[in-house]
Amino acid sequence: MDKEIISELRSGKVILGQEAAxxxxxxxxxxxxxxxxxxxxxxxxxxxxxISVFFEKKExxxxxxxxxxxxxxxxxxxxxxxxxxxxxxxxxxxxxxTDFRVYPRGGSPGTTPAEYFVHVISEREPLGLGELIKQxxxxxxxxxxxxLAIVDEESDITFYEVRSTVFKEVKESKGLTPxxxxxxxxxxxxxxxWDQKRSNDLFSxxxxxxxxxxxxxxxxxxxxxxxxxxxxIKLVDLNDCAISFEDFFEYATKIEPDFAAKYKVYxxxxxxxxxxxxxxxxxxxxxxxxxxxxxxxxxxxxxxxxEHVFSLQEMSRAIRLSHSVRKKMVFAYDTDHKIGYxxxxxxxx
Amino acid sequence: MDKEIISELRSGKVILGQEAAxxxxxxxxxxxxxxxxxxxxxxxxxxxxxISVFFEKKExxxxxxxxxxxxxxxxxxxxxxxxxxxxxxxxxxxxxxTDFRVYPRGGSPGTTPAEYFVHVISEREPLGLGELIKQxxxxxxxxxxxxLAIVDEESDITFYEVRSTVFKEVKESKGLTPxxxxxxxxxxxxxxxWDQKRSNDLFSxxxxxxxxxxxxxxxxxxxxxxxxxxxxIKLVDLNDCAISFEDFFEYATKIEPDFAAKYKVYxxxxxxxxxxxxxxxxxxxxxxxxxxxxxxxxxxxxxxxxEHVFSLQEMSRAIRLSHSVRKKMVFAYDTDHKIGYxxxxxxxx
Numbered sequence: 164m165d166k167e168i169i170s171e172l173r174s175g176k177v178i179l180g181q182e183a184a185x186x187x188x189x190x191x192x193x194x195x196x197x198x199x200x201x202x203x204x205x206x207x208x209x210x211x212x213x214i215s216v217f218f219e220k221k222e223x224x225x226x227x228x229x230x231x232x233x234x235x236x237x238x239x240x241x242x243x244x245x246x247x248x249x250x251x252x253x254x255x256x257x258x259x260x261t262d263f264r265v266y267p268r269g270g271s272p273g274t275t276p277a278e279y280f281v282h283v284i285s286e287r288e289p290l291g292l293g294e295l296i297k298q299x300x301x302x303x304x305x306x307x308x309x310x311l312a313i314v315d316e317e318s319d320i321t322f323y324e325v326r327s328t329v330f331k332e333v334k335e336s337k338g339l340t341p342x343x344x345x346x347x348x349x350x351x352x353x354x355x356x357w358d359q360k361r362s363n364d365l366f367s368x369x370x371x372x373x374x375x376x377x378x379x380x381x382x383x384x385x386x387x388x389x390x391x392x393x394x395x396i397k398l399v400d401l402n403d404c405a406i407s408f409e410d411f412f413e414y415a416t417k418i419e420p421d422f423a424a425k426y427k428v429y430x431x432x433x434x435x436x437x438x439x440x441x442x443x444x445x446x447x448x449x450x451x452x453x454x455x456x457x458x459x460x461x462x463x464x465x466x467x468x469x470e471h472v473f474s475l476q477e478m479s480r481a482i483r484l485s486h487s488v489r490k491k492m493v494f495a496y497d498t499d500h501k502i503g504y505x506x507x508x509x510x511x512x
Numbered sequence: 513m514d515k516e517i518i519s520e521l522r523s524g525k526v527i528l529g530q531e532a533a534x535x536x537x538x539x540x541x542x543x544x545x546x547x548x549x550x551x552x553x554x555x556x557x558x559x560x561x562x563i564s565v566f567f568e569k570k571e572x573x574x575x576x577x578x579x580x581x582x583x584x585x586x587x588x589x590x591x592x593x594x595x596x597x598x599x600x601x602x603x604x605x606x607x608x609x610t611d612f613r614v615y616p617r618g619g620s621p622g623t624t625p626a627e628y629f630v631h632v633i634s635e636r637e638p639l640g641l642g643e644l645i646k647q648x649x650x651x652x653x654x655x656x657x658x659x660l661a662i663v664d665e666e667s668d669i670t671f672y673e674v675r676s677t678v679f680k681e682v683k684e685s686k687g688l689t690p691x692x693x694x695x696x697x698x699x700x701x702x703x704x705x706w707d708q709k710r711s712n713d714l715f716s717x718x719x720x721x722x723x724x725x726x727x728x729x730x731x732x733x734x735x736x737x738x739x740x741x742x743x744x745i746k747l748v749d750l751n752d753c754a755i756s757f758e759d760f761f762e763y764a765t766k767i768e769p770d771f772a773a774k775y776k777v778y779x780x781x782x783x784x785x786x787x788x789x790x791x792x793x794x795x796x797x798x799x800x801x802x803x804x805x806x807x808x809x810x811x812x813x814x815x816x817x818x819e820h821v822f823s824l825q826e827m828s829r830a831i832r833l834s835h836s837v838r839k840k841m842v843f844a845y846d847t848d849h850k851i852g853y854x855x856x857x858x859x860x861x
Binding site for chain 2: 210226229230233234237238239240241244285286287315316317318319321348350351352353355357372373375376381383384401418419440441443444445446447476477479480481483484487488
């Protein structure tokens with residue numbers, strides 16, 4: 164290209180003559196009689212001295228264009244950082260319903276469909292689960308992949324892929340027998356089964372609890388609730404008085420304020436044949452095994468409310484940690500009729 | 513030992529005759545005319561059939577002793593799990609001002625001083641920073657090591673060592689020159705320096721910001737505040753109006769509610785010659801380098817308020833993550849006159 168193409172900043176877009184189409188392949192969109200560039204495309208082309216942009220008859224250099232664009236478009240600087248990064252690494256990028264539609268490596272507009280819908284967000288912005296799920300549904304309905312591009316305060320970008328997921332295993336038929344005469348005792352925030360045979364059954368058949376020694380099994384609050392609800396244990400307090408499921412549930416909620424949310428997810432996972440243990444060491448509610456035979460838990464699952472608002476710092480920490488132990492990070496939320504799961508993982512774009 | 517030693521549960525302790533001293537080495541404390549065992553010691557000895565414990569003339573088997581002890585001592589079950597774990601792995605354990613005093617491997621009461629003060633806590637209990645620091649001071653004053661034994665809902669124990677720490681580097685003499693005529697512009701939540709020479713000075717001499725390209729440097733909010741306060745940049749808004757340190761500070765606090773706490777820690781670390789960058793990718797406020805030459809940041813630092821109450825799940829997650837990237841996790845808090853730092857790390861006892 165010998166001379167720069169002349170363009171004009173008008174109503175938040177950069178407008179070029181139609182004749183530029185042959186020179187600027189894969190930039191802009193053809194309109195009737197002109198070509199329209201997004202602000203990010205224009206900034207990128209100014210920086211590379213491919214176009215000159217005029218505003219009210221004066222040329223804007225890169226610095227002034229960026230300042231102008233920042234006044235027009237919220238978070239322009241962030242979006243530009245992401246646009247530039249993707250372009251420089253060979254991706255074709257078009258504006259989209261999320262911030263950008265991105266074509267697969269080697270693909271381009273007109274020859275291949277877009278693969279990713281990229282949403283640009285600052286590490287400082289809170290991200291509501293409701294909004295995220297709404298966007299995810301739109302993206303998954305057109306069978307694209309949803310990407311969050313999170314820009315930190317050093318303008319470093321981390322890409323996360325968001326996917327809805329399900330947990331479903333063919334349940335092994337061998338079940339637990341109903342509780343017999345043996346009882347389990349509630350000791351403050353945990354439950355102990357004292358009978359050797361029952362302890363071993365719950366542990367080896369049901370994958371519940373942890374053996375404290377040869378005889379005793381310790382159950383967590385969610386495990387105890389689940390077993391109580393299914394009549395697999397009889398629970399008593401320190402004075403040997405029976406405790407009902409309802410009373411126990413209320414008690415557990417006093418100890419753990421988010422017990423109800425946690426329990427619903429536990430129940431759903433268990434009912435779908437998954438084995439579920441505490442994820443405390445990984446800072447999440449659960450680690451989840453595919454059935455009883457799996458020895459490495461492949462998922463960390465954290466129960467959140469459907470009104471949850473993610474801090475991206477907290478989200479980043481959870482995902483980074485889960486990857487460091489080769490697990491997928493899944494967030495579980497309760498919609499009125501069922502539990503939804505979204506898997507958020509770091510991707511290299 | 514051929515026959516069990518007879519003892520009695522009385523006022524929350526287990527009492528033995530003095531003659532048991534020769535048989536029960538390293539258990540209990542000698543009092544006038546008798547030996548006193550803690551509840552944990554007694555449970556451990558009952559489980560091993562070394563003693564029989566009577567209460568109101570009736571013998572208590574292990575199950576009943578545990579239930580009784582749970583009524584007497586808050587969190588008995590947790591403390592017993594930790595006591596047993598340590599004993600079984602060859603440590604000598606005595607009651608202490610925290611839950612247990614623990615002797616170094618190979619050491620024992622009477623022959624060596626205790627090395628660790630162990631505080632037992634359930635993963636569910638909130639842990640106030642104030643309380644933690646108070647305990648830490650007591651422990652460090654007698655030159656012991658402070659250990660948190662966190663018991664999760666599966667009765668798994670994780671040991672953390674808590675230490676107070678300082679950041680202090682001999683500051684390299686080469687400083688930044690005061691800002692000249694060149695300005696930096698505030699773009700929403702970040703600041704851009706447009707001048708090539710100044711960008712490079714700030715970046716290479718001061719280790720500030722991130723180069724967006726050959727000319728432009730992007731500074732974070734804390735970096736900009738610090739440089740503004742020290743007259744190392746001149747800051748303007750999109751209309752080229754100058755922004756004062758005070759106005760900028762107020763603006764940054766609107767964007768980041770914990771900006772003030774974060775900035776105080778940043779300032780302290782910088783004034784002590786450390787290089788400080790964002791820790792976003794690791795879910796913390798900062799990663800900290802020893803001076804400018806260090807290429808691997810050895811610390812993650814998170815600013816918390818002096819009234820902070822840790823959720824142990826959150827603490828566990830932060831520490832686990834920092835270890836996975838070979839960094840130490842440090843929490844920084846503001847006391848009225850200076851910034852305090854505590855380093856919390858997982859230890860294998």
